Amino acid sequence: MFVSRQMATIDFALDNLVWLILLVVLVVFSITIPNYFQIGIFANIVEQSTFVGTMAIGLSLIIIAGNIDLSVESTLALAAMVTGLLFATRGAGMGFAFTPEWLVIPISLAVALLVGAAVGATNAFFVVKLQMNAFIVTLASFIWVRGLVVAISGGRSAQSLPDSLRFLAIETVFYVPLIAWISIGGFIAFASILNRMPFGRHIRMIGGNKVATFRAGIKIDRLTTITFIMAGAIAGLAGWLLALRTSGATANLGTGMLFQAFAAVVIGGVSLQGGVGSLSGVYAGVLLLSSINTAINLMGMPAHFTQIIHGGLVLVAMLLDTLKTHIRARMI
């Protein structure tokens, strides 16, 4: 039997293992890869992490609450496409503008969030009200929402968002563009909700033991519904950020991001069983993936190596998860 303080220390180390790994990886890359160690590279890693990272916030909340949402990638694309169609000036864009010009920021953001929330609410309806399996429901959404993206755009792309929106993706603070700061702000806000508010505590407990939370009078259905809507809206935010970054949207925008987000979530220490994980870990997971992508680019390796390495990383992360569970079990 360990002394409790030792136990807490080991718990802390295991929970933050991914930050340690990130640090080691960055040091190794900085030493072995020429030109890796410079502020521009690190800023680029943070910028690259914006979209998968933001999407991973919502995905993490859902998984910690003991559910699953495969639809976030398509939701991201839908929100980006709606933003592009309404406010871009070329291609399929309709170029709606406002006076004063800056009004386009809150309006386009609200539209993107609403689009995401609507998809989330649809998922919640089938999962909570009709008691359908979340995996199947959100897999269906993954497909039909992507179909909707193609349908509303007619397969065309929308280009050239107004400068009043674009500046968020161009202007930097401490070498990092504003959209990346928005994503980091999202991580901090939702980490606070998860750790410090009753809502966060409750969804974590639902993910841990549904029966116990039900018996304690916690409204599981209501909270699950909110979590799905939140995950959708956050995916909408990610889509809005990506539309700003690419100055518009194409019908296949964001393809493959779902698995990167899953990889980040798992690497970040979120258990797919539910109830376990932190958003700080998930952000480290996203940064780790981006660091490796950047290393591959710098070394001039073909891009498909990225996929092989990402796949390997997910396996390593699962292995670590199993190992951690094993260590924790032996601590009793």
Next chain:
Amino acid sequence: MFQPATELMMTTQPLLLLENIRKSFGAIEALRDVSFSVGRGEVVALLGDNGAGKSTLVKMISGGLEPSGGRILFDGEERTFRSPLEAKNAGIETVYQDLSLCTNVDVVANFFMGREITKKVFGIPVLDEKTMAERTAKAISDAGTRIPSLKVNVEHLSGGQRQAIELNRFVYFGGKLVLLDEPFAALGVEQTRRGLEMIRRVSDQGIGVIIITHIMQQAFMVADRIVVLRQGTVAGDVATSKTNLDDVIQMITGENIANLSAYQRKEGLPRTV
């Protein structure tokens, strides 16, 4: 001036009174004319063979089933509990092992599950961890339970410690009647001893306890009264001090003790048919 009379009434009126409870599922009568009571601070052991109707009765008291006939009086009022939550709000709770705790969060989070204390920070409700930790620590030490750290996840704690958390939580939030369904099924000897001690301490605070068990020795160690169910009726309702193992086994099986084998007698096992 009227105080003594009121007090007398309070003490004579049982906490829980079941009157001629009936429950039928279609043509099957699971319970017939079941009547018994549990007083404040009284520990009642509910015994009976499999299928005697214990589970049905327990569900009726804790709000999973409604009786087909008869009355349930709790705290002097006629009540029917439509859901476990209703029963819980009235002060009745069933403690099942591992069904009422989230092992993925710490002791404090479990203690205040669904009843978190919050403070407003810029108008936003934020968990008041400090207050919750202090109250949990006090409640647990008042009950004489020792848990290494309240900040540790419940998955690291033993079965006995988990049970202690559940019972202390129940007491802290004003519970009046607790039902324990096979509470020591998965516990070791020392943990069981501490668990029995804890039940005594809980009942000393005026809380009624119904303990359902198959292990006769435990019933004799902790219960003030033993109620035996057989084929849906009360086959015996006796003070523990006025009965013995053989009599209780006879009530459970309905057979004369002489018909049981020497082995069954020694082990206190009912005869399996």
